[in-house]
Amino acid sequence: MVGTEISGNHDELIEHLKRKAAKLGADAIIHFSWSGPNYLSDRIGASGVAVKLKPNYSELSINQ
16 A cells, blocks of 8 residues: 655646655556545545556567
């Protein structure tokens, strides 16, 4: 699970979440969800599950 919360716009939020997932070695984020802002804060948040995709070895060439 990876999540983040910032005071900013949605583009910045997504980039921050992608950087956090990449640091974990993830290739993708699934089950993505947004949160905020609300009456207590102007911060926005997002979370999801960072996943590492399994390579398809049948597509790899032996001569590489």
